[in-house]
Structures are given as C-alpha cells and as structure tokens.
Amino acid sequence: MGRYSAELRNQDGFSIIVLKDSASDSIAKLIPAVGNNLFSFQQGGHEVIRTPISLQTLQNETFACSKYGTPILFPPNRVRNGTYSFNGRTYQLPINEPPHFHLHGELISRGWHLVEFGALDGIGAWAKSRFSFSEHPDMMDYYPHAISFTITYRLLDGKLHMESSIVNEGADEAPFAYGLHPYFSVPYESGNNVMLQVPAKDEWPVTNQAFVIEQPSVTGLSLSIRDGIDLVNYPVLGCSLLTMDQAAKPICRIAIPQRGYTIAYQLDDSFPYVLLFRPDWDDAFSIEPYTYVTDAFNLPYPSERTGAQGIRPGEERRLTTTLWTEQSNLKIEEDRIMQQSTDSNNSNTSNSNSGIAEKLGIDFSTVIKPEMPQRKDYRIGCIGSGFIMRDCHLVAYRDAGFNPVAIASRTYDNAKEVAELRGIPKVHRTWEELVRDPEIEILDIAFPPDRQLEVVREAVKQPHIRGILCQKPLAMNSREAREIVDLCEAAGIKVAVNSNMRYDQSIRALKAILDRGLLGQPVLATIEMRAIPHWQAFLQQYDQIEILNMGIHHIDSFRYLFGDPEKVTAVARRDPRTQFPHIDGISQYTFQYASELMATSLDDVWAWPGEGTEKDIYIKWRVEGLDGMATGTIGWPTYPERTPSTLAFTTRQASGEWHRPQWDSVWFPDAFQGTMAQLLRAVESGSEPEIGGRDNLRTMAAIDACYKSIAEGRTVQFKEVL
Structure with missing residues (x-):
C-alpha cells in the first residue's frame, strides 16, 4: 500500500473526499457540495482546522458555511450596501447580511463539481473541484462574467497545498477579489501561551466590521506581530487588517508550545493582505489571505494600494496556500521569552528584527528577500x-x-x-x-x-x-x-x-549593513570553508576545479560586497581525496583593493581525513571595519537539513551591543527564488539583470586572475585579465 490515498466517503449524508498521507499522519477532508470547504485537517493527531460538529450544520444553520473549516470567498468580507462600480458598470450584490451588507460571496455555500481525485507516490493525494458562474444564472444576473474556479487540494510530503486557478472565460474584464477564511483550532484555555507571528509590513485602520477607515501605517501591532504576539490577549470578535511584507518569507505561524507544535500557513504573494479575526462561537482563530482590502472598489485610494483590480478575458490567476504543522517548534515562544529577558536585564545582545529596525533603520526581514516581479506567470x-x-x-x-x-x-x-x-x-x-x-x-x-x-x-x-x-x-x-x-x-x-550565494540570507544582510556604513570603511574580510564536495563527472576532463566551481561563490560574493579588486594573489594544492588530475583542490586567494581592504578566502575541500576521525564541516565569514565588525555562518553544509545562515554584528552607531537578526529561510533552496526573480524583473522592465551576464564576465576575469597567479607564482593586477 502506498504512502498516499484518496477516497470518496459518506458523512452526515454528504459525499466527502478524504486525503491521507500515512508517513506524516495527515488527514484532510473536504465537502464539494457545500462550498468545496476543507472542513477538516489533522496532522500528527492535532486538529489544525476547526471542524463543525456536523456537516448538516454547514448547510442548515445561518452563516455556518462561513464559520467553520476553510470557506472560499469571492469577494472576501463585506461590501457596503452590496454595491460598487468597476469599469463604468455598477454591480448590485445580494444583501445577505441585512440590513446593509453583502458578506463573503456565494461560493461558500454553493455546490462544486468534483472533477477528479487520486493518489500517487511522488505526486501525493489530491482532489480537484470546479465552479463556474456561467452555470448559475441567478449569480450571472448580478455578476455577468463567466468566471471559473478550479481548486486542487494536494497532500504532499506532509504539507497540504490549496492550488486555485481562476479564469475569465467571458468577453469583458471582470472585477476580481478573492480570499480564504480558514479557522485554525486554537486552545485558549488558561495557562496556554498561543503565539501568532505574521510577516506584516503595515496595518490598515478598520472598523469592527473590517471596513477601512484610512490608509495604512506602521503600528505597534505590525511591528510586534513579526516576532510574535500572544493570541490569548487578542480581543474576541476583534479584527486587524495587515499588508504582508512581500520581501519577507510569507509564512504565518500559530505556536502552541504547551502542546509541542506550531501551525504554519504559507501564502504566495498573490495575497498581499491578511485579515486577522477571533470568533466568539468556537476556539479558533482566522488568518484570512485576501487579494484586496475590504470593499476596495468603494475606497478613494489608488487601486495599486488597495488591490482593487480586474481579471481580463482569457486571463488566468493562480494562487496557492500551504498548510502544515511543525512539531515541537517553540521558536516563537523562545524568541519572546529571550526578548523579555533582554528587555528586563538590559542585555548587550539584540535578537529582535523589529528592535534592530527601530535602532538602526534596517528591517532584516525585508532586506534578505528578493524583489519579486509584478508578473510571475512567465x-x-x-x-x-x-x-x-x-x-x-x-x-x-x-x-x-x-x-x-x-x-x-x-x-x-x-x-x-x-x-x-x-x-x-x-x-x-x-x-x-x-x-x-x-x-x-x-x-x-x-x-x-x-x-x-x-x-x-x-x-x-x-x-x-x-x-x-x-x-x-x-x-x-x-x-x-x-x-x-x-x-x-x-x-x-x-x-x-x-550566482545564488548573493541571495544567501547572511550575505544579503551583510550587504545592507555595509551599504548603510554601519561597519565604516572595511579593513579585512575573510571566508573560511571546510566542506567536502561531490565533483560532477564532467569535471574530470578539466584541471581547474575548486576555484572555478566552488570558490566562484566566494569570489562573486566579494565582488557583490566590495566591487572589483585591484590585485589578486592565489595559491593552491591538490586535494588528496580527488583522484583525477587537477590544479586546485585546496585554495586560498586574496583580493586587494585601492582602499587597502583585503578580502581573502580559504577553501578547504579536504576538511576530513576520513573514517576513524571526527568531522568539523562549516563555512564561516567575517568582515572588520573601522566602525564595526560582522561575523556569520553559512547553513548550506548541513543540507538537506534546513539550517539558516547566521549574522551577528556590532557597530559604534549602537555601541555596546551585538545584534543578531534572525530568519527562517535558507540558502538551498530559498536563494534560488532570488536568482530567477532578478531575471524576470529585468525582462519585465527592460533593465539589466542584477546578476547579468555582462557583470558576470568580471567574476570570470577574477577567476582567471586566480589561476594566472597560481601558474605564475605572483600577484596579478586585475586589469591584466579584463
């Protein structure tokens, strides 16, 4: 029997789909007949999605289809008086929350067509359902656009993906506003600390019905929620509307340390906004991803600010969320306790990203992330x-x-x-x-x-x-x-x-520190690598291996951080482990700059004598300046374990402290988002890529200088190889 299964069952008189992943002890259940609602998700014995007592409740009780599970919203939240205008046309939606509002749309209660379901190793367990406005004349009366929705729930590798494909099959551009309303199961009982973490950029002031009052700003909530707030203190029936930080990893987390797990909810950046909501009818909390802010078509603000937008004829929108649990992950709570201890004891260490941002003006949650293209569907x-x-x-x-x-x-x-x-x-x-x-x-x-x-x-x-x-x-x-x-x-x-080391999070953060002058004029930069590579077979026909294929990361990073050198000196010896002929197994090279800065890297691919001895594998870096110092590690040597790279720095501008920003992302594979993103932005804007081919020729020239120095036993002027 395979790891995954998908089956059709009857529950409470309804046909439901049950998806299972036995390896991660995950079970997802959805009901196509009532809004295609993912009404249950359990993992490792933990209830993740709050489930209704009976499926009859979803269909028979007023508004119940929007109070449990994962309602699908089109449009999300309320529309004042049920009316708005788009492209010169006025729309009048039914008033389903009397006396004045339309709430959440009708996809949450209508029946969806089950297209297919199945399970295969490597692909997971999945179920695909479809809804089309054109099949519902009563809905076409107030929204005359042939919009189709195809949603695939896919349970793969212990994560539940919700993949939405929305297509305008009509002849006119249609107003577009989409959202989800998952109810996460949260134990609010006495003694529990339930921590919520959201990578927020700013907060929109809203009424208790989530209507926008004015434009957003950075608030105490938008700052503190990045590191975590205690949900036990969040007001019942309270709501908050946040703009997501598009440069940060878009993962929201609810940590329940007393029970030893964290709920992780990842959104793609098609959802720029999240609404937070604590209901009064159950022990739950909602993190609602939206494509627009509440009632955006009726707001007087620019559409690019509010998300008010259309979907063109023939256009497809793809949106994905991913849900999983992280067992025994107490990071948010530990960070909170550490920060409280720091505040009370006046420690000389600062770990809070928001605290560092307030002191030094660098938001590390933002600077480590690549800028994304506006268009992602190339x-x-x-x-x-x-x-x-x-x-x-x-x-x-x-x-x-x-x-x-x-x-x-x-x-x-x-x-x-x-x-x-x-x-x-x-x-x-x-x-x-x-x-x-x-x-x-x-x-x-x-x-x-x-x-x-x-x-x-x-x-x-x-x-x-x-x-x-x-x-x-x-x-x-x-x-x-x-x-x-x-x-x-x-x-x-x-x-x-x-050249993806430029997008390693510690290198990205170091670049921001240098650009803001926090270290002053750089004096010395070093990289020390102790790692054992797996040389690809094609390299056996070449004698230049380490500097050209591994050291190139360090050389390109030196150029990214400090620019082109004036002089290059390199030495190398063969690696005893590598059996085919080669020049450089173990290498050391130094870049010298006009400012007298020296940047040097020791690349040791021997690193371990072999069986019978202990390993000590790592990559470390350090930059010393006239006004400060930064040190870091690269997490890659532990791959496939997700070990984030690290950074610690001290500066005269905040004297007496070590600052240690934190992040969850890692070099492999997360940095590869950046290398593709910078190319797509260049295609989109007609500009040169950030890591363009023309610039990379100078990295290749620096490598030539290293090999020339090794061959001739001398320091090489960089201009010799250009």
Whole structure:
C-alpha cells in the first residue's frame, strides 16, 4: 500500500473526499457540495482546522458555511450596501447580511463539481473541484462574467497545498477579489501561551466590521506581530487588517508550545493582505489571505494600494496556500521569552528584527528577500533534471509562485520523473525540442557549464525566448562566457547567471549593513570553508576545479560586497581525496583593493581525513571595519537539513551591543527564488539583470586572475585579465 490515498466517503449524508498521507499522519477532508470547504485537517493527531460538529450544520444553520473549516470567498468580507462600480458598470450584490451588507460571496455555500481525485507516490493525494458562474444564472444576473474556479487540494510530503486557478472565460474584464477564511483550532484555555507571528509590513485602520477607515501605517501591532504576539490577549470578535511584507518569507505561524507544535500557513504573494479575526462561537482563530482590502472598489485610494483590480478575458490567476504543522517548534515562544529577558536585564545582545529596525533603520526581514516581479506567470522552460533543478530550482519556484511549464533533460525518463514530482505539465524528449517550443518565454539552464554555450547558440535563434538563466560558472573559460553574453545581447535576450550565494540570507544582510556604513570603511574580510564536495563527472576532463566551481561563490560574493579588486594573489594544492588530475583542490586567494581592504578566502575541500576521525564541516565569514565588525555562518553544509545562515554584528552607531537578526529561510533552496526573480524583473522592465551576464564576465576575469597567479607564482593586477 502506498504512502498516499484518496477516497470518496459518506458523512452526515454528504459525499466527502478524504486525503491521507500515512508517513506524516495527515488527514484532510473536504465537502464539494457545500462550498468545496476543507472542513477538516489533522496532522500528527492535532486538529489544525476547526471542524463543525456536523456537516448538516454547514448547510442548515445561518452563516455556518462561513464559520467553520476553510470557506472560499469571492469577494472576501463585506461590501457596503452590496454595491460598487468597476469599469463604468455598477454591480448590485445580494444583501445577505441585512440590513446593509453583502458578506463573503456565494461560493461558500454553493455546490462544486468534483472533477477528479487520486493518489500517487511522488505526486501525493489530491482532489480537484470546479465552479463556474456561467452555470448559475441567478449569480450571472448580478455578476455577468463567466468566471471559473478550479481548486486542487494536494497532500504532499506532509504539507497540504490549496492550488486555485481562476479564469475569465467571458468577453469583458471582470472585477476580481478573492480570499480564504480558514479557522485554525486554537486552545485558549488558561495557562496556554498561543503565539501568532505574521510577516506584516503595515496595518490598515478598520472598523469592527473590517471596513477601512484610512490608509495604512506602521503600528505597534505590525511591528510586534513579526516576532510574535500572544493570541490569548487578542480581543474576541476583534479584527486587524495587515499588508504582508512581500520581501519577507510569507509564512504565518500559530505556536502552541504547551502542546509541542506550531501551525504554519504559507501564502504566495498573490495575497498581499491578511485579515486577522477571533470568533466568539468556537476556539479558533482566522488568518484570512485576501487579494484586496475590504470593499476596495468603494475606497478613494489608488487601486495599486488597495488591490482593487480586474481579471481580463482569457486571463488566468493562480494562487496557492500551504498548510502544515511543525512539531515541537517553540521558536516563537523562545524568541519572546529571550526578548523579555533582554528587555528586563538590559542585555548587550539584540535578537529582535523589529528592535534592530527601530535602532538602526534596517528591517532584516525585508532586506534578505528578493524583489519579486509584478508578473510571475512567465512561462519557464527547464533544462536539466538533476539535484540542483529537482530540489533547488523547482522547489524555490513553487514557493515563489513562478510558472515552470516544461522540462527536458539528457535522459527523458529522468525529466519525466521530475515533472511528475514537481507538477510540470510538459516533458520534451530533448532540450532542443524544448528550446524551440513557442510557449517558452524564459529558459532555465541546469546543464553542466561546458554545455551552456551550445544551448545558448540555439536559444538565441528563437523569437519567443525573452530571458535565459545560466548556471555558474557561465562557461569553463572566459572566451566562451563572453560569447554567451554577446550572443544574448545581439538577440535582445536578457541573460543572468545563477550566482545564488548573493541571495544567501547572511550575505544579503551583510550587504545592507555595509551599504548603510554601519561597519565604516572595511579593513579585512575573510571566508573560511571546510566542506567536502561531490565533483560532477564532467569535471574530470578539466584541471581547474575548486576555484572555478566552488570558490566562484566566494569570489562573486566579494565582488557583490566590495566591487572589483585591484590585485589578486592565489595559491593552491591538490586535494588528496580527488583522484583525477587537477590544479586546485585546496585554495586560498586574496583580493586587494585601492582602499587597502583585503578580502581573502580559504577553501578547504579536504576538511576530513576520513573514517576513524571526527568531522568539523562549516563555512564561516567575517568582515572588520573601522566602525564595526560582522561575523556569520553559512547553513548550506548541513543540507538537506534546513539550517539558516547566521549574522551577528556590532557597530559604534549602537555601541555596546551585538545584534543578531534572525530568519527562517535558507540558502538551498530559498536563494534560488532570488536568482530567477532578478531575471524576470529585468525582462519585465527592460533593465539589466542584477546578476547579468555582462557583470558576470568580471567574476570570470577574477577567476582567471586566480589561476594566472597560481601558474605564475605572483600577484596579478586585475586589469591584466579584463
């Protein structure tokens, strides 16, 4: 029997779908006949979604279909007098909350068509349902648009994904406002600390019916809720409307430390707003993701601020939420206790991101995150099906809401397997076939770098290709790298390089510290790596391995942080573990700058003598300046364990303290969101990518300088290799 199952059952006189994941002890139940409501989700024996006593309650009691489970809202919340205008047309919705309001729409109570359900290892257990306005003439009378909703609930790897696809099948642009209303089960009994954490940007002042009073601002709640607030003190029937911080990882958490678990609820950034609500009829709390603020079409503020928007004929909107529990995760409570201790004891350590933001003006929850493109549905064609594509690119793209639509690899069966695992609809027999597919707009290459030029030569011939994301190194030598850049520029195609250490969270945060001058003029920067690589087979035909394939991360990071050096000095020896011929197994290289800054990296791939001895594997970095110092670690060596990189810094601008900002995201795979996002932004705006091919040629030149220094036993002027 497989890990996953999906079955049709009868409960309380209704047909329901039950999805199971035995490995994570997860059970999800939904009822298509009443709003396609996910009315139950349990994991590890914990009730996550508050379940009604009987399913008859959902259908028979007034408003009950909006009081339990996970109601689907269109539009979310209230519309004053049930009326609004869009594109010159006035809409009059039924007054279903007398005497003055329309509340939550009618999708919450109508029957949905069950399209399919099933279970497969690697894909999970799923159920797909559909609702179309065109099949409901009474609804078309007040909303005359053929909008269809297809929702897939998918239980995979211990997480419950709700994938919404909304399509305008009509001839006119339609007003669009979508939301969800999950009721999370929360034990409010005496003695429990229930902590809520939301990555909020600001708060909208609202009435107790969630109507907006004025434009948003940073408030005490929007600051404190980032680190966690106690829900026990949240007012019954109280509500708060928050703008999500689009640069932060969009995960809301409800931590229940006494019971040893945390509810985690991840939203894609199609939901810019969340409404918080504590009901009085049950022990529950709602975190409601919205595409707009309450009654946005009737507000006098710019639509880009309120989310008031339309959906064009033929347009599809995809929105995803993901729900799971984290067992014994007391991080929010521990952070709160630590902060309280810090405040009371006047400690010389600051761990609160909001506290650091208040003191130094840097919001680390924001600066570590990539800026996302406005359009996320660029059609991405993926070349490669190995680890880096399967477990890094595609996982990151799913979390970011990007749109990979096709994949190809050197081995068709491998590509097919990855497509099934990651939900990619199209598998091409060859990479050439994928490149020529007119549906592809963005090419994502995860082939060995000695194959990239061949792919790019074919890609630049295709008029539909608008952007290419290449692996690092861009090529195995600067000559081929320059040809790639020249070809793309001549074809008008944006080319970027996957130098993803720039998006490691500690490096991103360090860049913000340097840019704000908190360390003063840098004096010395060091990276120390003790790690054992798995050299790819193609490298055996080359003698340059470590600096070009691993050290390149450190070299590119030095350039990102400090710019181009004046001089480069490098030494290397062979790695005793690596059996094929090579120049550089263990390497050390130093960049010298006009300011006298020295940036040096020691890359040790020996690191461990072997069986019978203990391992000491790590990556550390340090930057010392005239006015401060920063140190950090890179979490990657523990992969696949999710270990965040760390940062601690001290500065004269807040003397006597070490500041230690915190985050949950990790280099692998989360940083890969940034490398694709910066390319999509460039395509969208017509600008040069942040990690563009032309800039990356200077990283390749710095690598040339290292090898030239090793070969000639001298310090090399950087201008010699440009």
